Amino acid sequence: MTQLSLPRRAPNLSWLLLVPAVALMAGVVYVPLIQSAVRSFGDPPSLQEYADLFSDGITMTVFWRTLGSAVVVTLVTLVLGYPYAYMMTRASARVRGLLMTVVLVPFWTSAMARNFAWLILLERNGPVDRIFQFFGIHDVVFYQTTTGVTIAMTQVMLPFMVLPLYSALAGIDRKLLLAAQGLGSTPVKAFWKVFWPLSKVGVMSGLVLVFTLSMGFYITPALLGSPQNSMIAQLISQRATQLLDFAAAGALGTFVLIVTLVLVGMANSQGGSISAISVVVNTDSPKGNG
Amino acid sequence: MTQLSQSNSETFAAASLAAKSGTEVRLEGVTKDFGLAKPAVDDITLRIEPGEFMTLLGPSGSGKTTTLNLIAGFEVLTKGQVLLNGQDVGALPPHKRNLGMLFQNYALFPHMSVYDNVAYPLRERKTAKDEIQRRVGEVLELVQLVGRDKHLPKQLSGGQQQRVALARAIVFNPKVLLLDEPLGALDRNLRGALQLEIRRIHREVGSTFVFVTHDQDEAMNLSDRIALFNEGEIEQVGAPEELYARPETLFTAKFLGDSNVFHLGKVSPIDNAVAWEDERWAVDANTVSPKVASDRGSALVVRPEGVSVSKNRSEVPPDANAVKATILDIEYLGSYRTLVLALGDARLNGRARIDAQSSDFSLGEEVVAWWRPYRQRLVAE
Structure with a gap:
């Protein structure tokens, strides 16, 4: 029996493609993250900083304010973004391009420009204030309030809701709605029983994206809010750069990270069984059936 | 029970x-x-x-x-x-x-x-x-x-x-x-x-x-x-x-199954004969589609299974309609053979279905294609 010598296979080195990005992420994100987490336990290590978070009387107030504002922003962007994304799937290619541009313009303008625009809109005796004054309403204040910050953040976050929603909705086969109607559903019921469940993946990714971004949002609250109404990110910044209390800043950062991860994990476990379906929806939808 | x-x-x-x-x-x-x-x-x-x-x-x-x-x-x-x-x-x-x-x-x-x-x-x-x-x-x-x-x-x-x-x-x-x-x-x-x-x-x-x-x-x-x-x-x-046996229009005849099609132009539906090139064909009144009218083009269609093929005119029955043809190809399809024909001087594409066993035809041979008038159909174009 002759031994066939197999050609020596070159070692598979394609994993090297991962190295640049992983190195960057490790160096710039994960190492500092771990460092700040380690530092948060202080020297000698204790849970004192974490205990202080709950007892200092400020941190929790700011945390709940941030969480509340993030929840409101997330839900309002969903309510505004879903119909918009839905109409984008129904529109002609031209109108769709226009609608897409309208969503993307905020992406193309600098964050500073956008937030200064809000500043001008919402400031005392600014256009918004004057409209309210015109109707004789003088006690509505948006500038340097949580309400004003939340309104501006909603606008800034809207694209992050619309884009994942659009890509999910565009993948749903519209024949399914006709089928549901043919089987006895009103158009409204067909939407809730067929279209909405199939769009949940997009809803989930939009919710997670907007919520996580809102939790850590810095620039809008910093410009539009006031120190009395600060958000978590400002508090962290203040503790790190002004008070130079790195342990406290690290503890706060770690705490927010954990809360966010838990909430995202819960959302993903909700969407887990659904995301499997979305793959099917996208691959099974008819391709160019006359 | x-x-x-x-x-x-x-x-x-x-x-x-x-x-x-x-x-x-x-x-x-x-x-x-x-x-x-x-x-x-x-x-x-x-x-x-x-x-x-x-x-x-x-x-x-x-x-x-x-x-x-x-x-x-x-x-x-x-x-x-x-x-x-x-x-x-x-x-x-x-x-x-x-x-x-x-x-x-x-x-x-x-x-x-x-x-x-x-x-x-x-x-x-x-x-x-x-x-x-x-x-x-x-x-x-x-x-x-x-x-x-x-x-x-x-x-x-x-x-x-x-x-x-x-x-x-x-x-x-x-x-x-x-x-x-x-x-x-x-x-x-x-x-x-x-x-x-x-x-x-x-x-x-x-x-x-x-x-x-x-x-x-x-x-x-x-x-x-x-x-x-x-x-x-x-x-x-x-x-x-x-629809297959009694198409009223050429569209129907062509959409369902194969047909030999002879375009006749305008004909009178009450004539009992039509002319195509030098041939004169008998027309049976009950094979004329109700849509045939003297102001509209007509065509005569015959299904391949209605067409027989003979070596020369003397073998064609006297009551049959006939046209000269050339054999372009012979397709063997198991239970039958199909002769692919060029019909008349115009060398129209045509088909005749013959017994699978008969093998006495050769490519390029000049033959006569014929059919009984009841196998044909006069349809509107």
């Missing part, structure tokens, strides 16, 4: 069920205009009998699918009426028409199990839970998918998915089942198997079936009657045998 009487009573039961559940579909002057040069569906009138299997056949863009969507209510009529058992449903939305619909791409709800898909129309009708269970069980048995009820659609093959869709479309005993090229996405073998199944289910449930296809073989195989569509109008309606 007992077995025989039992199967008889089953037949009776099926027959009485059919008589009960079939619904008459009537289209009166139905028109759908999308604002193009010609309406997609142009003034169609058609009566579909209760319990009938009617196929809307035609090339793509001929208006057959639009007609189906008008019956279903997915499109709004421009003009005319759609009547179900005499009731005008033109103003009713799809969910109030109580029709079953089967789509080419199945349109199963991907987030629901087979059971939930099939139960969907029953739940929409607020059917009691145990009744739903019973009906879904019955109809899954009917389409031979017992034991698959917990599967998601993506876990099934294309053929199985279409069976689920079929089960879902008939589970609520719809008055009419509309089928929009339901077998188009399946491969040939599967298509054949599902054709048999659809016929069986049609016999068993007895609903009126309206089936859309562009596949002539499928239409011939399944239908009680075929409505042949051409450019938004119905060219001819009739049983498959009738």
Whole structure:
């Protein structure tokens, strides 16, 4: 029996493609993250900083304010973004391009420009204030309030809701709605029983994206809010750069990270069984059936 | 003996069920205009009998699918009426028409199990839970998918998915089942198997079936009657045998099966003979299509199986119509051979079907093609 010598296979080195990005992420994100987490336990290590978070009387107030504002922003962007994304799937290619541009313009303008625009809109005796004054309403204040910050953040976050929603909705086969109607559903019921469940993946990714971004949002609250109404990110910044209390800043950062991860994990476990379906929806939808 | 009487009573039961559940579909002057040069569906009138299997056949863009969507209510009529058992449903939305619909791409709800898909129309009708269970069980048995009820659609093959869709479309005993090229996405073998199944289910449930296809073989195989569509109008309606044997127009003759076609120009329908090149052919009055008129072009068509081939004129029977021909090719198809012919001086493409055993023809040979006048058909162009 002759031994066939197999050609020596070159070692598979394609994993090297991962190295640049992983190195960057490790160096710039994960190492500092771990460092700040380690530092948060202080020297000698204790849970004192974490205990202080709950007892200092400020941190929790700011945390709940941030969480509340993030929840409101997330839900309002969903309510505004879903119909918009839905109409984008129904529109002609031209109108769709226009609608897409309208969503993307905020992406193309600098964050500073956008937030200064809000500043001008919402400031005392600014256009918004004057409209309210015109109707004789003088006690509505948006500038340097949580309400004003939340309104501006909603606008800034809207694209992050619309884009994942659009890509999910565009993948749903519209024949399914006709089928549901043919089987006895009103158009409204067909939407809730067929279209909405199939769009949940997009809803989930939009919710997670907007919520996580809102939790850590810095620039809008910093410009539009006031120190009395600060958000978590400002508090962290203040503790790190002004008070130079790195342990406290690290503890706060770690705490927010954990809360966010838990909430995202819960959302993903909700969407887990659904995301499997979305793959099917996208691959099974008819391709160019006359 | 007992077995025989039992199967008889089953037949009776099926027959009485059919008589009960079939619904008459009537289209009166139905028109759908999308604002193009010609309406997609142009003034169609058609009566579909209760319990009938009617196929809307035609090339793509001929208006057959639009007609189906008008019956279903997915499109709004421009003009005319759609009547179900005499009731005008033109103003009713799809969910109030109580029709079953089967789509080419199945349109199963991907987030629901087979059971939930099939139960969907029953739940929409607020059917009691145990009744739903019973009906879904019955109809899954009917389409031979017992034991698959917990599967998601993506876990099934294309053929199985279409069976689920079929089960879902008939589970609520719809008055009419509309089928929009339901077998188009399946491969040939599967298509054949599902054709048999659809016929069986049609016999068993007895609903009126309206089936859309562009596949002539499928239409011939399944239908009680075929409505042949051409450019938004119905060219001819009739049983498959009738359309094949007695086409009224050249379009029908060419769409269903092969034909030898001789263009004659304008002829008078009352003449008992027509001329083509130097030939003079006898015309039997009952082979003249009612659409032949002296102001409209006509053609003489003969099916390949009606054409015989002889070596010379002396072998042709005196009462036959004949034309000279050249043999271009001989195709062997197992049970028969087809001679591919060039007919007359014009060397028209033609075909004659001959016995598989006869092998005394050779390529390029000059022969005479002939047929009895009753095998030909004079049609309008």
